Amino acid sequence: xxxxxxxxxxxxxxxxxxxxxxxxxxxxxxxxxxxxxxxxxxxxxxxxxxxxxxxxxxxxxxxxxxxxxxxxxxxxxxxxxxxxxxxxxxxxxxxxxxxxxxxxxxxxxxxxxxxxxxxxxxxxxxxxxxxxxxxxxxxxxxxxxxxxxxxxxxxxxxxxxxxxxxxxxxxxxxxxxxxxxxxxxxxxxxxxxxxxxxxxxxxxxxxxxxxxxxxxxxxxxxxxxxxxxxxxxxxxxxxxxxxxxxxxxxxxxxxxxxxxx
Ligand code: COA
Numbered sequence: 001x002x003x004x005x006x007x008x009x010x011x012x013x014x015x016x017x018x019x020x021x022x023x024x025x026x027x028x029x030x031x032x033x034x035x036x037x038x039x040x041x042x043x044x045x046x047x048x049x050x051x052x053x054x055x056x057x058x059x060x061x062x063x064x065x066x067x068x069x070x071x072x073x074x075x076x077x078x079x080x081x082x083x084x085x086x087x088x089x090x091x092x093x094x095x096x097x098x099x100x101x102x103x104x105x106x107x108x109x110x111x112x113x114x115x116x117x118x119x120x121x122x123x124x125x126x127x128x129x130x131x132x133x134x135x136x137x138x139x140x141x142x143x144x145x146x147x148x149x150x151x152x153x154x155x156x157x158x159x160x161x162x163x164x165x166x167x168x169x170x171x172x173x174x175x176x177x178x179x180x181x182x183x184x185x186x187x188x189x190x191x192x193x194x195x196x197x198x199x200x201x202x203x204x205x206x207x208x209x210x211x212x213x214x215x216x217x218x219x220x221x222x223x224x225x226x227x228x229x230x231x232x233x234x235x236x237x238x239x240x241x242x243x244x245x246x247x248x249x250x251x252x253x254x255x256x257x258x259x260x261x
Contacts, residue, residue: 006021006030007020007036013198014201015050018055026059026064028064029087029113031071050099054101057106059106062108063109063129064116066110067143087144096212097212101120103120105124109131110134114150115146123179125175125180125189132168154177203258206240206242209261210233242258245259
């Protein structure tokens with residue numbers, strides 16, 4: 001009998017649902033999952049029919065409860081640094097994905113799971129979700145971008161509260177802190193995410209891609225360079241059929257017909 005894949009993929013009306021599938025281990029990220037997630041993301045970027053990517057976890061309990069702690073024992077400094085680099089490369093690829101990536105956070109998002117959610121462009125959480133960076137409880141620090149993305153998203157003070165105590169916050173607090181975009185009842189999570197994806201799919205795909213690029217590259221650049229890039233991308237929009245169509249449709253008071261990329 002073949003084993004269940006650790007990452008499953010399903011397309012729903014232009015939305016690729018990528019599900020981390022180790023529910024008995026609360027979807028902890030082992031090497032196999034990291035590799036499969038990388039492959040799933042690369043395939044989603046390539047697939048023309050995919051307009052939005054959703055990352056979620058299997059089961060009702062966890063999005064991802066972190067890196068797989070059973071793989072930590074006996075790691076040397078060099079091996080641990082390489083592990084962190086591998087995770088960081090994957091999460092950077094998610095953050096720089098040219099298609100919108102939404103985290104559908106269906107439960108615990110801890111350690112590498114919270115870091116994974118933060119690498120996504122948008123986050124929708126179930127009211128049962130809980131967030132934290134518990135690495136200090138293991139004598140560790142986050143290694144997949146958490147010390148950097150968390151303060152950028154919620155501010156230094158709130159980030160340090162989570163990082164230094166290893167404690168968790170609930171979904172309502174995550175919403176109040178700006179760590180997630182929306183919180184819904186567990187039964188509404190998939191539909192809410194699908195509706196959000198549909199809203200994005202109704203606007204210009206080329207403009208969406210350029211927004212993602214402007215934010216991803218710009219946030220890591222000095223303001224003057226970031227604005228040079230914004231102006232360059234703004235200009236490029238004007239050479240596109242979508243900009244002509246969007247402005248013409250607005251002036252003609254009709255819905256626009258945007259081109260697929
Ligand atoms: N790595 C490896 N295994 C993990 C895991 C992780 N990060 N998180 C959960 N699991 C495993 C547990 O070992 C357990 O496996 P078992 O049934 O073979 O014993 C299974 O998932 C269920 O977890 P359990 O701890 O029994 O569930 P719980 O409801 O009592 O507690 C948590 C849930 C999330 C609070 C708890 O699992 C936890 O603290 N996980 C680790 C979180 C963490 O530190 N993440 C950062 C890692 S750097």
